[in-house]
Amino acid sequence: MELSSIYQPVQEDLEKIEDKLRSVSRVDSPQLSEMLEYSLKGDGKRIRPVLTLLSGKFCNYDLDSLLPMATATELLHTATLIHDDAIDNSPVRRSRPTVYKVWGEEKAILLGDYLFAEAGALTATTRNLRVIKLFANTLKAISSGELNQAFNAFNPEQSHQQYFQRVSKKTGALFCMATESGSVLSQAPEESIQILIEYAHNLGIAFQIVDDILDFIGTEEELGKPVGSDLTQGTLTLPAILLLEHYPRDNPVRRLFAKRDGQDDIKRAIELVRNSSIVQECYQIASDYCAKACQKLKLLPDNSSRQSLIALADFVISRKK
Amino acid sequence: MELSSIYQPVQEDLEKIEDKLRSVSRVDSPQLSEMLEYSLKGDGKRIRPVLTLLSGKFCNYDLDSLLPMATATELLHTATLIHDDAIDNSPVRRSRPTVYKVWGEEKAILLGDYLFAEAGALTATTRNLRVIKLFANTLKAISSGELNQAFNAFNPEQSHQQYFQRVSKKTGALFCMATESGSVLSQAPEESIQILIEYAHNLGIAFQIVDDILDFIGTEEELGKPVGSDLTQGTLTLPAILLLEHYPRDNPVRRLFAKRDGQDDIKRAIELVRNSSIVQECYQIASDYCAKACQKLKLLPDNSSRQSLIALADFVISRKK
Numbered sequence: 001m002e003l004s005s006i007y008q009p010v011q012e013d014l015e016k017i018e019d020k021l022r023s024v025s026r027v028d029s030p031q032l033s034e035m036l037e038y039s040l041k042g043d044g045k046r047i048r049p050v051l052t053l054l055s056g057k058f059c060n061y062d063l064d065s066l067l068p069m070a071t072a073t074e075l076l077h078t079a080t081l082i083h084d085d086a087i088d089n090s091p092v093r094r095s096r097p098t099v100y101k102v103w104g105e106e107k108a109i110l111l112g113d114y115l116f117a118e119a120g121a122l123t124a125t126t127r128n129l130r131v132i133k134l135f136a137n138t139l140k141a142i143s144s145g146e147l148n149q150a151f152n153a154f155n156p157e158q159s160h161q162q163y164f165q166r167v168s169k170k171t172g173a174l175f176c177m178a179t180e181s182g183s184v185l186s187q188a189p190e191e192s193i194q195i196l197i198e199y200a201h202n203l204g205i206a207f208q209i210v211d212d213i214l215d216f217i218g219t220e221e222e223l224g225k226p227v228g229s230d231l232t233q234g235t236l237t238l239p240a241i242l243l244l245e246h247y248p249r250d251n252p253v254r255r256l257f258a259k260r261d262g263q264d265d266i267k268r269a270i271e272l273v274r275n276s277s278i279v280q281e282c283y284q285i286a287s288d289y290c291a292k293a294c295q296k297l298k299l300l301p302d303n304s305s306r307q308s309l310i311a312l313a314d315f316v317i318s319r320k321k
Numbered sequence: 322m323e324l325s326s327i328y329q330p331v332q333e334d335l336e337k338i339e340d341k342l343r344s345v346s347r348v349d350s351p352q353l354s355e356m357l358e359y360s361l362k363g364d365g366k367r368i369r370p371v372l373t374l375l376s377g378k379f380c381n382y383d384l385d386s387l388l389p390m391a392t393a394t395e396l397l398h399t400a401t402l403i404h405d406d407a408i409d410n411s412p413v414r415r416s417r418p419t420v421y422k423v424w425g426e427e428k429a430i431l432l433g434d435y436l437f438a439e440a441g442a443l444t445a446t447t448r449n450l451r452v453i454k455l456f457a458n459t460l461k462a463i464s465s466g467e468l469n470q471a472f473n474a475f476n477p478e479q480s481h482q483q484y485f486q487r488v489s490k491k492t493g494a495l496f497c498m499a500t501e502s503g504s505v506l507s508q509a510p511e512e513s514i515q516i517l518i519e520y521a522h523n524l525g526i527a528f529q530i531v532d533d534i535l536d537f538i539g540t541e542e543e544l545g546k547p548v549g550s551d552l553t554q555g556t557l558t559l560p561a562i563l564l565l566e567h568y569p570r571d572n573p574v575r576r577l578f579a580k581r582d583g584q585d586d587i588k589r590a591i592e593l594v595r596n597s598s599i600v601q602e603c604y605q606i607a608s609d610y611c612a613k614a615c616q617k618l619k620l621l622p623d624n625s626s627r628q629s630l631i632a633l634a635d636f637v638i639s640r641k642k
Contacts, residue, residue: 027465029465029468029469029472031468031472032465032468032469032472035468080434083430083431083434086430087426087427087430087431105408105426106408106471107468107471107472109404109407109408109430110404110408110464110467110468110471111464111468112434113401113404113433113437113460113463113464113467114460114461114464114465114468116434116437116460117457117458117459117460117461117464118457118461120441120456120457120460121454121457121458121461123457124450124453124454124457125454127450129445129448129450132445132453133442133445133446135441136438136439136441136442136444136445137438137442138438139434139435139437139438139441140435140438140439140442142434143431143432143434143435143438144348144350144353144435146431146434147350147352147353147428147431147432147435148350148353150427150428150431151350151352151353151428
């Protein structure tokens with residue numbers, strides 16, 4: 001199913017989020033305004049704010065608080081991407097020069113900080129202490145997950161468990177914040193909230209696994225950024241872990257990580273992953289997470305939003321970018 | 322007066338803040354724990370958390386909320402320093418290698434993000450929506466002030482007004498958060514809160530002016546970092562603005578900013594500032610801000626904390642580091 005069909009139950013309100021994102025860009029400083037506009041332009045998938053809105057549909061849908069919260073979710077996501085790109089010196093994302101590339105590292109870092117704050121300020125307007133705490137703890141989880149990744153850069157000795165723990169923090173946490181905040185702000189019963197958190201946790205992990213697969217099998221055009229970026233950064237993702245297990249001797253990932261450089265080894269690793277069962281194995285694991293994500297959704301009220309959550313899990317697997 | 326005497330009314334609770342800072346370092350990841358411990362070690366002046374505690378002394382001093390808030394204030398300050406050092410590639414601060422120098426840029430940025438989040442989480446424990454919003458807006462003010470500085474790097478055409486506006490955001494805002502949160506959390510009447518905000522606003526500006534003077538007249542030993550850092554970064558501070566006004570032709574700051582490099586011009590600028598009336602003029606302006614800071618304090622209850630706030634204003638002018 002296309003994203004536009006999946007988003008249908010909240011399409012109108014998603015447009016209000018786009019308005020709200022545009023209003024974030026309207027600040028006194030013309031230079032800051034330009035940076036904000038550039039980084040919040042509507043070329044993301046907006047999965048996270050949609051999750052917030054959809055999760056609000058199982059009890060008292062309260063747009064007044066869901067709108068700032070969903071916007072905060074997208075801002076937090078954008079801020080982490082801006083910092084990631086600055087850290088990785090990434091020149092391109094979504095087929096556009098990154099903030100880092102256009103404005104340089106210093107301004108990219110400060111813009112990320114500004115967006116964290118703006119996201120926090122929007123979260124505070126909900127006046128809901130549970131989601132306010134959730135917001136802070138989510139940023140803690142994301143940054144500690146990213147730090148774990150940084151500490152393990154070019155380390156070939158990492159277990160599946162370490163990978164899943166890290167992914168759960170760096171990607172799962174924000175997915176969880178999206179659904180938990182949406183359901184809390186619509187005063188859903190605690191059982192429904194927990195079901196939606198579990199959904200998002202598993203969906204987030206599946207989403208990241210597919211991201212990590214696409215970094216091996218996608219094209220630069222589809223991805224909007226170079227293929228093999230993870231290996232270049234020394235990040236050991238699931239396909240690379242499986243590659244190390246499948247080829248314990250004379251392995252290009254091991255060579256690359258030992259030298260911390262080498263285009264030939266990156267090419268060789270990509271080739272090996274593409275021409276092996278690894279892609280299929282990874283997709284199987286991602287699908288298992290998606291199945292787990294949807295398992296308990298049937299306990300929620302049967303409505304179009306529940307259908308969308310299920311369809312979103314399919315989309316996460318089938319997406320090409 | 323020595324800082325230890327000024328801090329006397331809240332000395333015991335300041336030690337509890339040190340405990341709380343140590344407890345922030347106790348996390349599962351040993352690498353993160355080490356970074357946190359290093360960056361939160363007790364070698365800062367702790368002026369901001371002391372301001373929070375002192376400001377709590379004019380009504381119902383509530384340590385249960387003041388303690389996390391004062392700690393959050395120090396964490397937010399630390400996070401911005403860590404990002405500043407990463408941005409400026411500064412190797413030394415407080416006579417120690419910076420987090421950037423020891424762990425590199427990537428981990429420094431992520432540690433800063435983590436500390437923003439930890440500060441936000443501690444602020445949320447106060448369950449006070451006013452201070453929670455204040456926290457987010459303070460981080461917005463600081464980062465937009467820093468962005469303004471970045472946008473104006475190596476620009477010699479900046480007015481006094483621009484300088485004071487920037488300083489008010491990048492330094493004043495956090496001082497204001499410190500006193501506003503302290504007085505709000507102790508349920509002080511709104512007039513007292515406003516007096517303490519105005520105090521902090523003016524004190525913060527004075528503090529930054531003195532910082533900017535010391536960058537010209539201090540010694541590397543006193544400052545714990547190289548002299549002339551601001552000029553190296555292309556930051557136009559008050560002494561440099563006055564230097565441009567005093568010597569409109571053949572000015573080393575103008576030469577330096579045009580070339581964006583030049584140790585000789587930095588040395589010459591420092592010499593000129595030291596051997597002119599500029600230092601005195603800047604100190605006069607800082608003193609005026611301090612006087613303004615203290616002006617309305619007499620309207621607050623007369624207690625030892627009020628004495629400390631007045632003494633702190635003197636300290637801000639007389640400090641050598």
